[in-house]
Amino acid sequence: MKQYKMSAGMLLALGMAITLPAHAIPIGGVEFPEGAVSFADTVVSYSLTASVPSAPHQGDFNALGIPNYAGVNSCPSQLGCTFVSLGSGGSIVLRFDDNKLTGSNSAALDLWVFEVGPNVEDTFVDISVDGMNWNAVGKVFGATAGIDIDAFGFGLIDQFGYVRLTDDPAEGGGGSGGTVGADIDAVGAISTVRTPIPEPTTIALLVLGLLTLSRQQRRLRR
Numbered sequence: 001m002k003q004y005k006m007s008a009g010m011l012l013a014l015g016m017a018i019t020l021p022a023h024a025i026p027i028g029g030v031e032f033p034e035g036a037v038s039f040a041d042t043v044v045s046y047s048l049t050a051s052v053p054s055a056p057h058q059g060d061f062n063a064l065g066i067p068n069y070a071g072v073n074s075c076p077s078q079l080g081c082t083f084v085s086l087g088s089g090g091s092i093v094l095r096f097d098d099n100k101l102t103g104s105n106s107a108a109l110d111l112w113v114f115e116v117g118p119n120v121e122d123t124f125v126d127i128s129v130d131g132m133n134w135n136a137v138g139k140v141f142g143a144t145a146g147i148d149i150d151a152f153g154f155g156l157i158d159q160f161g162y163v164r165l166t167d168d169p170a171e172g173g174g175g176s177g178g179t180v181g182a183d184i185d186a187v188g189a190i191s192t193v194r195t196p197i198p199e200p201t202t203i204a205l206l207v208l209g210l211l212t213l214s215r216q217q218r219r220l221r222r
C-alpha cells in the first residue's frame with residue numbers, strides 16, 4: 001500500500017501558506033492591501049457612441065487585471081495593447097469575481113482607476129451590487145485617480161461587484177483620433193474583500209485531517 005509521507009512541519013507550512021493574508025504590494029504606485037486580487041476580473045459590457053476609437057484600441061479585456069501600460073499610446077492590435085479607449089461618451093462595465101469593492105469607514109480612497117494615453121480624460125464612475133441598480137460616485141479626473149465611496153454614504157459593510165466607467169464627452173483633449181475618449185488600463189478596489197474560495201475553516205479542517213492521518217500511519221508502522 002502506498003504511504004503518504006508528510007511531516008507535521010510540512011503540513012503546518014502548507015496551512016500557513018494557504019491562510020496567511022496577502023502582503024500589501026504597491027501596484028502601479030498604489031498600495032492594494034489584497035494585491036492583484038483587487039482588480040476587475042470580467043468585462044460585462046463595452047458600449048461605444050458615434051465617436052469610436054480605432055479597432056486596436058477597442059480591446060475591452062485590456063481593462064482587466066493589474067495595470068500594464070508602459071507608455072505605448074498607438075497600439076498595433078488589441079492583443080498588442082494595454083488599455084481600452086471608451087470613445088467620446090462611451091462606457092464599460094466591469095465585474096469583480098474573486099473580490100468585492102467596499103467602503104473603508106474613512107475618507108481613504110477605495111477605488112482606483114488607471115487612465116492612460118496621451119490626453120488626460122475624465123470619467124464618470126457608477127458602482128453596483130447586482131449590475132442592475134447603479135449608484136453614481138462622482139468622477140475620476142483623468143490620469144490615475146481614486147474615489148472615496150464613503151463620501152457617497154457607503155461603508156465597510158457595503159460590497160459592490162460592478163463598476164461602470166463612462167467617458168465625459170465634455171472633457172479631455174481627445175475629441176477624435178484612434179484613442180478618442182478615456183483610456184482605461186485597469187480598475188482596482190483598494191478597499192476590498194476577497195470572495196471566499198475556499199473558506200479558511202475548510203482548509204483548517206483539511207490540514208487537521210491530514211495531520212491525523214499522518215499520525216495514524218506513523219502509529220501503524222511501529
Ligand SMILES: [Ca+2]
Pocket residue numbers: 036037038039040041096097098099
Ligand atoms: Ca479581482
Ligand SMILES: [Ca+2]
Pocket residue numbers: 103104105106107108109110148149150151
Ligand atoms: Ca473610503
Ligand SMILES: [Ca+2]
Pocket residue numbers: 085117118119121174179180181182183
Ligand atoms: Ca484618449
Ligand SMILES: [Ca+2]
Pocket residue numbers: 062063064066067068069082083184185186
Ligand atoms: Ca491593462
